[in-house]
Amino acid sequence: MSTDTTSTAPKTREPETDRKTWWREHSELGMSAFLLLLGVLVLTDGLSLPTDFTTRGPLGPQAVPVAVGSLLVLIALLLARDVLRGGKGEAEGGEDIDLTSTADWRTVLLLSGAFLANAALIDVAGFPVSSAVMFWAAAFALGSRNYVRDPLIAAVLSVVTWVAFNELLGVPLPGGPLMGVF
Amino acid sequence: MDIGTSLSNLFDGFGTALTPSNLLVAVIGVLLGTAIGVLPGIGPAMAVALLLPVTYGLDPTAALIMFAGIYYGGMFGGSTTSILLNTPGETAAVVTAMEGHPMAKRGRGPQALASAAIGHFLGGVIGTTLLVLLAPLVASLAVDIGAPDYFAIMVLAFVAVTSVLGSSRLRGFASLLVGLTIGLVGLDQLTGQARLTFGSLHLADGVDVVIVAVGLFAVGESLWVAAHLRNKLEKPIPVGRPWLGKDDLRRTWKPWLRGPFIGFPFGAIPAGGAEIPTFLSYVTEKRFSRHKDEWGKGAIEGVAGPESTASASAAGTLVTMLTLGLPTTAVAAVMLAAFQQYGIQPGPLLFERESALVWGLIASLFVGLVLLLVINLPMAPVWAKLLRIPRPYLYAGILFFASVGAYAVGGEVLDLLLLFAIGVLGFAMRRFGLPVLPAIIGVILGPAAELQMRRALQISDGNLSGLVNSPMAVTVYVVIALILAWPLLRKLITPKTQEREKQDA
Numbered sequence: 001m002s003t004d005t006t007s008t009a010p011k012t013r014e015p016e017t018d019r020k021t022w023w024r025e026h027s028e029l030g031m032s033a034f035l036l037l038l039g040v041l042v043l044t045d046g047l048s049l050p051t052d053f054t055t056r057g058p059l060g061p062q063a064v065p066v067a068v069g070s071l072l073v074l075i076a077l078l079l080a081r082d083v084l085r086g087g088k089g090e091a092e093g094g095e096d097i098d099l100t101s102t103a104d105w106r107t108v109l110l111l112s113g114a115f116l117a118n119a120a121l122i123d124v125a126g127f128p129v130s131s132a133v134m135f136w137a138a139a140f141a142l143g144s145r146n147y148v149r150d151p152l153i154a155a156v157l158s159v160v161t162w163v164a165f166n167e168l169l170g171v172p173l174p175g176g177p178l179m180g181v182f
Numbered sequence: 183m184d185i186g187t188s189l190s191n192l193f194d195g196f197g198t199a200l201t202p203s204n205l206l207v208a209v210i211g212v213l214l215g216t217a218i219g220v221l222p223g224i225g226p227a228m229a230v231a232l233l234l235p236v237t238y239g240l241d242p243t244a245a246l247i248m249f250a251g252i253y254y255g256g257m258f259g260g261s262t263t264s265i266l267l268n269t270p271g272e273t274a275a276v277v278t279a280m281e282g283h284p285m286a287k288r289g290r291g292p293q294a295l296a297s298a299a300i301g302h303f304l305g306g307v308i309g310t311t312l313l314v315l316l317a318p319l320v321a322s323l324a325v326d327i328g329a330p331d332y333f334a335i336m337v338l339a340f341v342a343v344t345s346v347l348g349s350s351r352l353r354g355f356a357s358l359l360v361g362l363t364i365g366l367v368g369l370d371q372l373t374g375q376a377r378l379t380f381g382s383l384h385l386a387d388g389v390d391v392v393i394v395a396v397g398l399f400a401v402g403e404s405l406w407v408a409a410h411l412r413n414k415l416e417k418p419i420p421v422g423r424p425w426l427g428k429d430d431l432r433r434t435w436k437p438w439l440r441g442p443f444i445g446f447p448f449g450a451i452p453a454g455g456a457e458i459p460t461f462l463s464y465v466t467e468k469r470f471s472r473h474k475d476e477w478g479k480g481a482i483e484g485v486a487g488p489e490s491t492a493s494a495s496a497a498g499t500l501v502t503m504l505t506l507g508l509p510t511t512a513v514a515a516v517m518l519a520a521f522q523q524y525g526i527q528p529g530p531l532l533f534e535r536e537s538a539l540v541w542g543l544i545a546s547l548f549v550g551l552v553l554l555l556v557i558n559l560p561m562a563p564v565w566a567k568l569l570r571i572p573r574p575y576l577y578a579g580i581l582f583f584a585s586v587g588a589y590a591v592g593g594e595v596l597d598l599l600l601l602f603a604i605g606v607l608g609f610a611m612r613r614f615g616l617p618v619l620p621a622i623i624g625v626i627l628g629p630a631a632e633l634q635m636r637r638a639l640q641i642s643d644g645n646l647s648g649l650v651n652s653p654m655a656v657t658v659y660v661v662i663a664l665i666l667a668w669p670l671l672r673k674l675i676t677p678k679t680q681e682r683e684k685q686d687a
Contacts, residue, residue: 031614035356042363045378059639061370064632065377068362075356082352089353089615094403096223096573098412107408108609111581112602115401118585119598131585135578142408144574153575161586170239171590 028089032080039072110141126176132158188318195541199247199549207244208546211251212553218252219259220565221576222267223407225275226256227512228399232583234392234520235590242524243539247546249520253513254306254550257496258558261298261489262565266291266418275492277460281477281484286419288480295562296424297434297486299555301441305490306551308442309449309497314544317533321505324530329638330649334658336631339452339508341662344620351669357616360607361624364389371633384596389604391519393588394625397601398618399512400584402608404577409609411573418569424562434486437467441490449498452510456492463491497547504528504540508627515622 046065091099114137121130135154144150165171198204214236218229233252237245264275265282278298285294344354367378368388379385426434441463448459467487468477477484499514507529509515521528526536533540558565588601611618635649642648650656 028614031356031610031616034610035359038360038363042366042378049375049377059636059644061373061375061377063636065366068359068366071355072359072363075352075359078352079356082350087350087352089613090349091615092406092612094223094407096407096412096576097410099410101410101413103409103613104411105409107411108405111405111408111577112606114578115581115585115598115602115605119595119602122589122598123595127589131582134585135582138404138578138581139574142411142574142577144572144578154578157579157582161582165235165239165586165590168239169236171235172593173586173590174593 026083028083029080031089032076032083035072035076035079039069039074039076041069042072043069045069107141107143111138114138114141122174124176127173128155128158128162129176131161185315188314191537191541192314192545194538195543195545196548198243198538198542199545204244204247204542204546205549207240207248208251208549209553209557211248212255212550212557214248215252215255216259216554216558216565217255217568219256220262220568221259221571222263222569223403223576224256224580225260226253227395227516228403228580229256229259230513230516230520231392231395231399232580232587234396234516234523235587237520238523238590242526243542245520245524246539246543249517250543250546251550251553253496253517254493254547254554256513257492258299258302258554259565261302261485261492262295262562263569265294265298265485266421266566267569276457277464277488278485278492280464281481283480284478285480285482285485286421290480290482291419291421292424292562293426293430293482294480294485295421296426296559297430297438297482298489299424299559299562300426301434301438301486301489302493303551303555304438305442305445305493306497306554307548308439308490309446309494310544310547310551312442312446312494313497313501313547317501317505317544320501321530321533324505327530327654328652329634329641330652330655331658333631333634333638333649334655334662335506335508336627336634338658338662338665339510339623339627340620340631341665342452343510343623344617345665345668350615353614353616354620357611357618358620358624360611360616361394361621362628363624364394364604364621365625365628371629372636384594388629389600389625390591390597391516391522391626392591393597393601394604395512395516395519395622396584396587397604398608398611398621400580401601401605402612402618404580404584405605405609406612407573407577409613418566421563421566424559430482433473433482436470437463437483437487438490440466441487441492442494445491445494446498449495449510450501452502452508456495456511459491459495460488463487500547504532505530507532507630509623512619512622515619515626518626 042065046062046069049060049062093099114134117137118130118134121133132151132154135157136151139150139154162173162175165173166175199208214233215229218224218233219226224232230249230252237248240248260275261278261282264279265286282294282298285291340358344358345351363378367385369376369386376386444463444466445456445459449456464484464487467483468474471477471481471483473481473483499511502508502510503514503518505528507518507527509518518528526532526539584601585598588597591597608618611621638648639646642651650659
């Protein structure tokens with residue numbers, strides 16, 4: 001826990017920063033907007049199902065999507081009301097989580113990049129290469145800077161996993177050109 | 183089914199569980215489960231979800247035996263983390279940390295670990311014995327229940343899981359609806375019409391539950407941790423081999439034996455597993471304790487009782503999951519998905535149709551518990567070393583195995599992208615306090631609930647009374663009404679208990 005008390009915001013603020021702070025404090029409205037959007041999506045998809053289809057039973061395939069979509073819209077509005085009245089969702093704590101710090105978006109983006117690189121590479125370069133890249137990049141994103149140990153662990157982990165899944169567990173993973181020699 | 187048949191079935195089950203290959207699978211499961219459960223940040227639910235692909239190549243019996251080991255091992259591992267590192271990763275271990283960590287700080291770590299391990303063992307044995315006695319009975323009663331009853335029970339699960347847990351019902355319901363939406367994706371089960379597939383053939387099969395579970399738990403958690411990674415890690419307290427003295431035994435045997443009778447029933451009802459019963463056990467033991475001055479500073483009863491309770495609640499969870507096909511916790515939800523991967527549908531008929539498999543699984547629970555005790559007591563110092571794993575490697579590893587799991591489901595890159603999208607959703611849910619469990623339950627039970635509801639209405643020819651035309655369904659709806667009225671009741675009760683707590687302290 002942080003014992004730093006000097007970081008309290010100054011009392012006089014520019015109107016622009018005021019607006020920014022307001023949005024930051026009410027960022028949960030974004031969740032509400034997402035739920036609203038999802039609700040509308042589910043509703044339109046549900047209602048666009050052809051009704052002349054010979055449905056078995058009194059309730060067709062539209063009923064549940066329409067119900068879920070409507071409830072989503074309702075919950076989105078209720079959530080927005082709750083947030084505007086000062087309600088706040090409790091951010092989830094955990095062993096490695098320090099909620100007193102502000103969100104570190106750079107790490108999140110780097111980590112996402114590592115994951116998506118794996119998705120982009122796996123069919124081209126094969127599982128061992130793509131997931132080794134992902135492991136190293138993810139460890140780098142999270143602050144590990146050991147340029148010998150990091151790639152070594154990444155390489156060993158991916159090759160061992162590939163062999164274990166392919167040979168021992170019978171779950172095929174693409175080897176890629178590099179594993180063609182085996 | 184009478185008890186004699188159950189016992190002879192169980193005996194056959196041991197025959198299945200004790201074959202060398204299945205025993206080996208159980209050992210691997212227990213070791214993997216404990217190792218992953220000890221790792222900080224990974225609770226049993228994530229452990230089970232991440233290890234699901236390991237079982238893809240096994241036959242159903244061996245796979246489920248391994249799963250049972252992973253489940254019990256994961257729960258056990260969580261207690262080690264909370265005792266030695268204080269900040270528990272999952273709800274069942276929160277209570278253990280309250281007394282266990284102060285004990286470790288005072289140099290009584292070995293005793294805390296031992297009372298947790300033995301409590302876990304005894305709670306598991308008593309809980310699993312209750313499972314043996316009750317599950318066939320529940321199954322035979324459940325054979326007669328019809329579509330309206332099933333629908334009512336599933337609605338109960340939805341309401342209970344959103345209302346009982348978490349601080350905000352609104353956010354619980356939001357999470358449930360997100361889960362139900364994901365569950366809608368794919369072809370309608372009755373008419374075969376595509377819903378929310380946006381013309382994608384891949385989505386026509388629906389979103390695989392494994393991807394949802396791994397995405398919400400593993401990827402969501404990694405991204406969330408990345409945003410708020412603690413700079414200075416808390417140092418785990420080093421510990422030697424666990425043991426208990428005579429004085430400690432005198433203080434722990436009663437909490438050990440009381441725990442299961444609190445944990446088992448709560449595990450069986452859809453109230454979120456171990457969170458509530460472990461807390462109840464804590465309060466109970468505090469009231470009975472003769473060492474009230476030690477509470478808060480490391481009272482051993484506060485470790486023994488809740489651990490035994492948590493373990494028994496896992497067995498209770500399995501009763502509901504096996505006999506009704508109803509998962510009450512996230513772990514049970516993932517296990518249900520594992521059953522379905524093999525085309526096995528848990529429910530009242532499971533004990534008839536898959537008798538050998540079910541009894542093999544139950545017998546392996548006993549085997550797993552013995553293995554846990556035998557392996558973990560001497561190995562505790564080794565497990566404790568896992569707490570020092572550098573966090574970049576830990577979360578890179580979680581992402582690594584998450585993508586292995588998602589890719590192994592069908593060998594599709596699209597699944598990885600889906601996994602990432604669900605991971606981002608999991609991140610947002612953590613950020614804004616939406617609980618994850620209702621979403622998982624929604625994904626798994628949503629389609630089943632829709633099917634039962636439409637069946638019930640088919641039978642009644644569209645008349646809504648078809649949903650409430652059995653005494654059981656009516657009873658369940660009354661229970662649902664009570665749960666929804668609970669905050670009002672709680673307001674009447676809480677001030678009193680708080681005063682009492684103050685007096686105790």
